[in-house]
Amino acid sequence: MRFPRDFLWGAATSSYQIEGAVQEDGRGPSIWDIFCATPGKVYGGHSGAIACDHYHRYAEDIALMQSLGLQAYRFSVAWPRIFPQGRGKLNPAGLSFYERLVDGLLAANIAPLLTLYHWDLPQALQDQGGWANRDTLMAFADYADAVARRLGDRVKLWATHNEPWCIAILSHALGKHAPGKTDWKLALQVSHNLLVSHGLALDALRASASAIQAGIVLNFTWATPGGDRQEDEEAAQRYDGFFNRWFLDPLFKGSYPQDMWDIYGARVPRIEADDMALIQRPMDFLGVNYYTRELVRPGQDGFSFRFERNPKAEYTAMNWEVYPQGLEDMLVRLHEDYSAPPLYVTENGAAFDDVLTPGGVRDARRRAYLEAHFQAAYNAMQRGAPLRGYFVWSLLDNFEWAEGYAKRFGIVYVDYKTQKRIPKDSALWYRDFIAQQRA
Ligand code: IFM
Numbered sequence: 001m002r003f004p005r006d007f008l009w010g011a012a013t014s015s016y017q018i019e020g021a022v023q024e025d026g027r028g029p030s031i032w033d034i035f036c037a038t039p040g041k042v043y044g045g046h047s048g049a050i051a052c053d054h055y056h057r058y059a060e061d062i063a064l065m066q067s068l069g070l071q072a073y074r075f076s077v078a079w080p081r082i083f084p085q086g087r088g089k090l091n092p093a094g095l096s097f098y099e100r101l102v103d104g105l106l107a108a109n110i111a112p113l114l115t116l117y118h119w120d121l122p123q124a125l126q127d128q129g130g131w132a133n134r135d136t137l138m139a140f141a142d143y144a145d146a147v148a149r150r151l152g153d154r155v156k157l158w159a160t161h162n163e164p165w166c167i168a169i170l171s172h173a174l175g176k177h178a179p180g181k182t183d184w185k186l187a188l189q190v191s192h193n194l195l196v197s198h199g200l201a202l203d204a205l206r207a208s209a210s211a212i213q214a215g216i217v218l219n220f221t222w223a224t225p226g227g228d229r230q231e232d233e234e235a236a237q238r239y240d241g242f243f244n245r246w247f248l249d250p251l252f253k254g255s256y257p258q259d260m261w262d263i264y265g266a267r268v269p270r271i272e273a274d275d276m277a278l279i280q281r282p283m284d285f286l287g288v289n290y291y292t293r294e295l296v297r298p299g300q301d302g303f304s305f306r307f308e309r310n311p312k313a314e315y316t317a318m319n320w321e322v323y324p325q326g327l328e329d330m331l332v333r334l335h336e337d338y339s340a341p342p343l344y345v346t347e348n349g350a351a352f353d354d355v356l357t358p359g360g361v362r363d364a365r366r367r368a369y370l371e372a373h374f375q376a377a378y379n380a381m382q383r384g385a386p387l388r389g390y391f392v393w394s395l396l397d398n399f400e401w402a403e404g405y406a407k408r409f410g411i412v413y414v415d416y417k418t419q420k421r422i423p424k425d426s427a428l429w430y431r432d433f434i435a436q437q438r439a
Contacts, residue, residue, distance in 0.1 A: 001378045002437070008111060008389030009434045010072030011065065011411065012347050014118035014162065016048045017398040019078065021055035025093035028084025030120035031130070035178030046404030052396050053419050055097065062104045064412065064421055065395065068431040069438075072111040074346055074391045075101070076118035076162065079143055086122035087139040095150050102154050113157040113346070113391070115217060116144055116201060119167060119177070119401075126179055131167065131190040134272075137197040144201035145208050152209020159287050159346065160198040160205075163219040164247055167194055176402050185267045192269035195250055199278030216251070217287030217346045220244050222326030226295035226308035235298040238263065239305055244330075252338040254280045263303065285388070286334065287346030290327045290373075292320035314365070317351040317407055322369055324376035331380035331387060342388045348373050349393035351400070351407040354424065361413045361424035370426060374433075392430065396421065 016032050036047030054061055065073055079086065081094030098114075105112045117140065125136050144160070161167065168191035171177040173184045181187070198216050205214050223239040225232035241260040249257045254276050261268055295308035309315075314322040327348065334340040350369040354361050370392060381387050397410035405416060411427035414420070423431075 001375060003378065003381075005438075007387075007437070008072040008344070009430075009437065010070050010074060010111070010113070010389065010391045011068075011395035012074035012113075012391040012393050013054070013395050013398065014076040014115065015078035015081075016051070016118070016120040017394075017400070018052040018054040018396055020048065020050040020053045022049050024055065025081070025097065026084055026091040027078065027094060028080040028086075028091075029123040030078065030080045031123055031126045031178040032120050034123055034126075035180055038180070041178075041180060042402055043404035043406050046399065046406075048399045050416075051399045052414050052416075054396075057419065058097075058101050059104055060421070061395070062101075062108050062110070064423075065105075065110055066108045068411075068423065068427055069434045070110055070395075071434070072113060072157075072389060072391065073105055073395070074113040074115065074159075076115035076120075077147055078120050079117065080120060080122040082146060083122060083139070083143055084124075086125035086136070087142060090146055095147070098147070099150060102151055106154060111157065112155045113159065113344070114147070114151065114155045115159040115162050116140075116147065117160065117167075118162040119171075121178075130179060131172075131193050131197075132186055134193065137193055137200055140197045141200040141204040145204040148205045148208035148212070152205070152212055156212055157285070157344075158205055158209075158212050158214040159217045160201045160214070161194055162217045162287075162346075163289060164191060164194045164198075164216075165219055165243060169242075184264075188264060188267050189269040191246065192250075192271065192275070195247070195279040196275050198251075199281045202281045202283070203278075213284035215283040215285040215287055215341065217289060218244075218247050219289040219291075219347075220326075220330050221291075222293035222323065222330060223296050224293055226297040226306070231298050232296070235305060236296040238298075239294060239296040248334075248338055250276065250279045251283075252280075252340065283341050285342045285344055286340050287344050288331065288334070289347035289393070290330060290345065291318075291348065291350070292316075293323040293326040295321075316369070317353050318403075320350075322350070322372070324372040327373050328376040328380045328383075331377065331385035332383045335380075335383075335385045340386070342386045344388055345373075345377060345390045347391060347393035349409050349411070351409045354397075354408050354413060356413055356415065356422065360422060363424045363426045366411070366424065366426040367429045370430065371433075
């Protein structure tokens with residue numbers, strides 16, 4: 001496995017999952033502060049109030065990245081730090097934090113990839129309807145503009161949204177994430193509004209910072225029929241439409257997939273003039289988050305799904321099948337079926353039940369997971385996929401949303417009592433792997 005010399009090896013995090021300091025320097029509340037405070041929503045009543053205390057320890061964390069030889073770092077900006085009320089009065093202290101972070105990264109020779117929205121919507125905007133309200137789309141473009149004006153001369157890689165599927169479906173139809181809604185019509189309108197806001201933000205970014213590369217980050221799940229009946233085949237197709245094509249087709253083909261449009265029926269979103277042109281704005285790259293596949297069977301109602309377990313496969317602590325072939329096939333498919341722009345794997349990694357021992361964290365399974373997925377990415381490149389970089393999820397153990405701190409995705413262990421960072425064996429292996437690739 002010899003990747004190209006200019007291939008970027010990095011790690012990823014997001015603001016609410018690591019920063020803590022939720023009431024500091026003028027940050028306004030986000031929907032996740034409120035969701036975490038709602039009984040029964042998050043495992044153990046956990047919250048991101050302290051998390052990895054990265055807001056105060058960012059310099060130490062940059063030094064940690066440098067010690068691992070990372071060439072790139074993907075992080076997100078907390079919108080409520082920049083505009084505590086979502087729009088209107090800008091909070092300079094919020095921007096200054098990200099400026100210090102970016103300058104520190106650049107001084108350490110680590111390329112930043114900045115994500116504008118990784119789920120921490122200002123609560124003030126949610127109070128006015130959140131992503132279902134078209135005014136939020138304009139507020140997002142203004143926020144993009146403000147961040148780009150300050151950091152556009154230094155940050156080259158910009159992503160608008162992280163995982164619209166999670167923002168729309170997981171959070172507005174399945175109710176698992178903030179704001180915890182369970183309304184399919186609302187969720188599909190949100191999915192559409194997010195894509196429109198992505199187009200508006202791309203325009204704003206490009207107007208304020210001409211030399212940047214901008215794109216979006218989508219999450220993909222490979223769908224395989226869970227049996228050999230015709231209806232299993234159809235269910236897998238439908239799952240692929242529900243998870244992958246619903247976002248890919250509008251972005252790259254300019255229309256929603258017809259099969260899903262028919263299935264969603266009265267729940268389909270309202271589309272306004274110019275929306276599809278905005279959604280289809282050319283992108284400089286596409287970010288690919290990949291973790292697993294599903295073995296899909298139809299549910300009782302022709303709309304929902306059932307999932308089979310693969311008795312031969314390994315599963316992570318999230319109960320996700322380890323299936324590297326899905327990454328290879330997805331990257332190739334993006335290239336062949338969607339003529340995708342340059343690709344980055346913007347997230348890939350695994351949670352396991354790590355144990356801290358006096359000798360460190362022996363996470364051989366995470367190392368094997370990563371190695372197998374690097375190989376899959378390499379194979380995809382041999383098959384033509386224009387892959388330019390890879391960000392392991394995650395740099396640090398962190399707040400895993402509804403799972404709280406119960407799931408550890410980091411290549412670096414975080415002892416939450418002391419905030420000590422302890423590189424796991426997988427981090428040391430990754431360090432050596434990067435060094436070999438650069439040799
Ligand atoms: O922790 C999340 C991240 O915020 C988005 N992608 C998936 C990760 C693991 O669940």
